[in-house]
Amino acid sequence: MWREWGHEVISLSARRSRLPVLRNVLWGLESPVSNLDAMFLGDLHGAELLFFIANEVPTVTMVYDIGGIDCAEDRAEATLLSGPVLQLSLSAASRCARVVSISNFTTQRLQRYGPGLASKLSTVHIGVDRRVFYPRDRRGSRAALRRSGLPLQDDDFVAIYVGAEYARKNLTRLIEAFAMLKARRPHAKLLKVGAAHSPAARAQTKAAMERSGLVPGGDIIFVEDVDDNELAGLYSGSDVFVTASKYEGFGLPLLEAMACGLPCVVSNAGALPEVGGDAALYVDPDDAMGFADLMEEVALSQHDDLVGRALDRAAEFDWQKTSGAILQVLQIAAAHGSVSQL
Numbered sequence: 001m002w003r004e005w006g007h008e009v010i011s012l013s014a015r016r017s018r019l020p021v022l023r024n025v026l027w028g029l030e031s032p033v034s035n036l037d038a039m040f041l042g043d044l045h046g047a048e049l050l051f052f053i054a055n056e057v058p059t060v061t062m063v064y065d066i067g068g069i070d071c072a073e074d075r076a077e078a079t080l081l082s083g084p085v086l087q088l089s090l091s092a093a094s095r096c097a098r099v100v101s102i103s104n105f106t107t108q109r110l111q112r113y114g115p116g117l118a119s120k121l122s123t124v125h126i127g128v129d130r131r132v133f134y135p136r137d138r139r140g141s142r143a144a145l146r147r148s149g150l151p152l153q154d155d156d157f158v159a160i161y162v163g164a165e166y167a168r169k170n171l172t173r174l175i176e177a178f179a180m181l182k183a184r185r186p187h188a189k190l191l192k193v194g195a196a197h198s199p200a201a202r203a204q205t206k207a208a209m210e211r212s213g214l215v216p217g218g219d220i221i222f223v224e225d226v227d228d229n230e231l232a233g234l235y236s237g238s239d240v241f242v243t244a245s246k247y248e249g250f251g252l253p254l255l256e257a258m259a260c261g262l263p264c265v266v267s268n269a270g271a272l273p274e275v276g277g278d279a280a281l282y283v284d285p286d287d288a289m290g291f292a293d294l295m296e297e298v299a300l301s302q303h304d305d306l307v308g309r310a311l312d313r314a315a316e317f318d319w320q321k322t323s324g325a326i327l328q329v330l331q332i333a334a335a336h337g338s339v340s341q342l
């Protein structure tokens with residue numbers, strides 16, 4: 001998009017370690033940067049490369065989520081190197097001219113990690129691709145899902161959760177809530193979309209299902225390795241989006257679900273209320289009964305107004321607006337010269 005607006009954009013390649021254990025650590029750049037006006041790092045993961053290059057060019061880095069540092073559950077699950085590497089990346093952000101966070105929640109959390117960051121922070125919400133995520137016919141979408149092998153009938157009430165199974169995602173609580181809903185509405189099913197992230201996490205998920213008397217593949221259907229078009233079809237074939245997550249730096253699945261016109265029942269934690277606004281229903285992440293009650297209310301059509309509100313809310317998150325805001329930050333950074341001059 002920046003090219004379309006008349007700006008020259010050059011892609012740079014990073015140097016990576018040949019050691020498998022350090023393959024995700026960036027050691028610098030393959031090309032010189034002295035001829036650039038500004039440099040943009042699309043993710044905090046990788047910002048550590050700034051320790052290995054001269055401060056010749058003002059740099060802007062994007063921060064999506066710092067749960068690995070900021071969230072106790074993530075810290076407990078961190079591998080030997082993942083936590084320290086993320087901490088190194090965050091330290092490197094202090095060398096940037098500007099730091100762009102994708103939510104006010106994450107901006108506020110970042111301010112806790114070094115006084116040098118506070119004056120450099122800007123919040124720019126990311127967008128949703130509404131060419132892919134848009135309302136589709138529910139019955140037709142569900143028929144397509146059946147043809148793909150998913151056991152979904154037209155009279156099933158289908159809840160969808162999209163995400164990993166980290167402890168902070170609080171999936172065990174959501175499973176408890178779904179079991180309560182299932183006791184009231186036997187035709188309820190839960191689509192769990194996305195990889196577990198580890199065998200241990202999937203084992204915990206299945207243990208929670210067993211405790212609640214839920215059957216894998218029947219009551220809860222696991223779907224992995226889907227592209228965006230397939231994901232949009234899953235949203236459109238569902239009746240409600242739900243997440244009980246305890247910490248979200250943004251909550252892209254919530255935004256995607258709203259763009260598909262799906263009622264959303266989500267926790268009141270992290271950035272989820274910031275993204276959902278008045279277009280979602282909120283529950284304390286530990287309140288399983290509260291989730292079950294609101295999902296049933298959606299099943300009983302007590303919140304039909306959510307569809308229009310969800311579409312209106314999703315329309316506020318536009319990638320062109322996001323690109324323009326980030327470009328403004330880059331221009332401000334470039335106008336101030338090198339990092340050492342800020």
